[in-house]
Amino acid sequence: LARDFDALYTTHCVTPPHGRPTPEKRLQSWLTADAYRHERRMMAFDSAVGESTKTIFVGDELALPVGEKRRIVCDVLALRVKPNGECAPAVIELKAAREMTRLVEQVQSYAACIDGLRSEFERLYSTILGRDIAFDGPIERWIVWPQAGRAADPREDALAEQGIRLVGYCEEGTSFALRAGRTLP
Numbered sequence: 001l002a003r004d005f006d007a008l009y010t011t012h013c014v015t016p017p018h019g020r021p022t023p024e025k026r027l028q029s030w031l032t033a034d035a036y037r038h039e040r041r042m043m044a045f046d047s048a049v050g051e052s053t054k055t056i057f058v059g060d061e062l063a064l065p066v067g068e069k070r071r072i073v074c075d076v077l078a079l080r081v082k083p084n085g086e087c088a089p090a091v092i093e094l095k096a097a098r099e100m101t102r103l104v105e106q107v108q109s110y111a112a113c114i115d116g117l118r119s120e121f122e123r124l125y126s127t128i129l130g131r132d133i134a135f136d137g138p139i140e141r142w143i144v145w146p147q148a149g150r151a152a153d154p155r156e157d158a159l160a161e162q163g164i165r166l167v168g169y170c171e172e173g174t175s176f177a178l179r180a181g182r183t184l185p
Contacts, residue, residue, distance in 0.1 A: 023171055024096040028075060030176055032060060042078060048167055048178035054081045055090065058128050064113050074110045079125055080140050088137035089114050089121060095145045100155055103143050107164055111139040144169055147179060156181040
């Protein structure tokens with residue numbers, strides 16, 4: 001493979017067109033870089049959430065087929081680990097616009113895929129993280145989108161009713177400030 005890599009790549013791989021660098025993609029790169037600086041722990045995310053649960057970066061842009069020529073993509077796939085060792089998968093959607101209906105559908109659809117393929121996702125997480133992973137808790141659903149000013153997000157309660165937590169972000173130069181909404185009941 002190493003010897004023939006260039007020829008194989010040219011023959012079998014497609015270089016996708018790269019879109020414009022949206023705030024969403026910059027945020028995704030920033031969160032990913034933060035995780036890799038901290039041995040996969042999403043420290044900036046955890047600092048904003050303010051809980052003792054650790055968020056471990058598993059992967060990003062994981063596409064799953066959901067029908068003929070259709071797929072859903074998870075912006076960030078993570079593992080949430082409580083201090084007692086219990087683990088739960090987390091689906092984190094990042095958006096530069098506050099498009100609630102579309103985001104809820106994406107988060108819920110991807111979470112449903114994980115629910116339907118729970119053991120397969122446990123194996124995927126185990127392979128990526130290099131240790132046995134068994135999910136103890138339900139899938140966590142997160143949306144990260146632009147902050148709604150200094151006050152609590154006006155959509156926080158409606159999303160919490162659907163089992164989705166919010167994190168607001170504000171771009172600050174080459175960095176981001178994150179602020180988590182309330183915890184779920």
